[in-house]
Amino acid sequence: MGDSHPSGGADRHDGAIAVVEINDLHKRFGSVTAVKGLSFQVERGRVTGFLGPNGAGKSTTLRVLLGLVRPSAGTATFEGRRYEELDRPSAHVGAVLEDAAFHPGRTARNHLRVLAATGEHPAERVDEVLSIVGIADAADRRVKGYSMGMRQRLAIAAALLGDPQVLILDEPTNGLDPPGISWMRDLLRHQAASGRAVLVSSHLLAEVAQSVDDVVVISKGELRGQGTLDEVLGGDDAPATEVKVQDPERLAGALEGRGHHVERTADGLLVLGATPEQVGEIAAAEQVVVLGLAPRARSLEAAFFALTGDGR
């Protein structure tokens, strides 16, 4: 399925160089295959959405990229070097993982002081990043009293400590309220606008659709598409057709045989990526009696579900 969608190379956008490269990555946990032959790139100055349903392998891929999980095969590198091979890695790559955790008895400022000392960053950066994420006033409170949103901001502050050129965020909007989500979008855009590569994972397309330039869609550990949002998911203008026929399975087989994605609905079939004229022609060629034929605007979400095989 991935073959039918754009999958760009390292220089897809005006000679831009990929700063993150995932190449034929595999990861197995015992008998479970979490990531299967995954390859994609992330470029500087762009926000790349890493999308897929829960359990698709997004977090595992990011953890392999960050040296937290060993790959079974393949590579995940930053300009050709593995994370652990980078000199002072947190000065190159900032990461916010889904389970961002803190010692509950330590204050936010001390949490950042510890990470600054570990990563050999100047101590002054602590106050700078606290201001950037807007929790400077609460910096001397212990983290156990923080709300989910404040914890998420603290995790982002930690990621920004080394002023990195690559930002990796795993489900960063989890637990954020609408103003927090809006703030996060602005932050991502600002980081990309200043030339950084931003890779942000989410299982909710709607939360990142407004802020991403590119998307990488995976499902069941495999790449389903890579490119701009429109290239991969078609946008709201992509054609879709609802059709009622006497023999839906026969028409579905014919449509799928011609490369169209078909969903079975209660009333008939929903054909993604095809106009009513195209569906009518195929039905005529197959001598299937058509009882109804109508265009349907396809939402981004529907395209996303179709691409990932999520049966909603």
Place this chain on the structure above:
Amino acid sequence: MSALLRAELLKLRTTRTFVTLVAAALLLSLLVVVLTTLLTDDLNEEDLRDLFTADFSSLFILLLGVMGMAGEWRHRTITSTVLAAPNRLPLLAAKTLSYAVAGTVLSLVVTVAIMAVGTLIQSAGGETTIGIADLADVLWRNLAVAALLGAFGVCIGGLVRNQVAAMIGLLVFAFALEPAIMGVAPDVGRFGPTSGAPNGVLDVESFGGEDLLAPGIALLVMAAGVGVAFAAAAALLERRDLV
């Protein structure tokens, strides 16, 4: 490595755990020394040596070491730690070293305090005291044992990620299993990492007596125990996926 060591020492200083444990060890040790010196007549020099040796800092630093490492798993801070310092072997080495330093500091505070208070009470009552050379001899033994037990605790925390299980298991081992082994098979028990060898270093008559290893040998046995535990914890940490 020095940056990692600084960061680990900063971790110790920025939660209440270390200060609380120092205070608890100090109070308990002082209580024992004050009650013993006030309520016991005719303490001789050997009794006083044993009294100043039997502080609580060893137990507390052992548990603190376990908490320091296993706590990284419990609070899931191991991920941010490894992200900042992805080479795990120096990371474990820095933590091990920092808890050896913490053990030394803890033992120094407790030992000096109980020596000062105990000597003061004995002097005030006109009872026996021990000279500065003997006090210094007790002090270095206490410091060495606390440093090595702090390091050992970190390694145990690296092997057993469940903090509660690691602490309870270690307490059972130190206070039930090792003394039992010492009772039935002293030739084996004196090599024990939490009681047998430490008491050899401390030369505590009341635990094992003449069955104990000579202090120098006991110190080497303790260091070897830390080395083996460190190697095992490092191997496990190196190959463990942080999911």
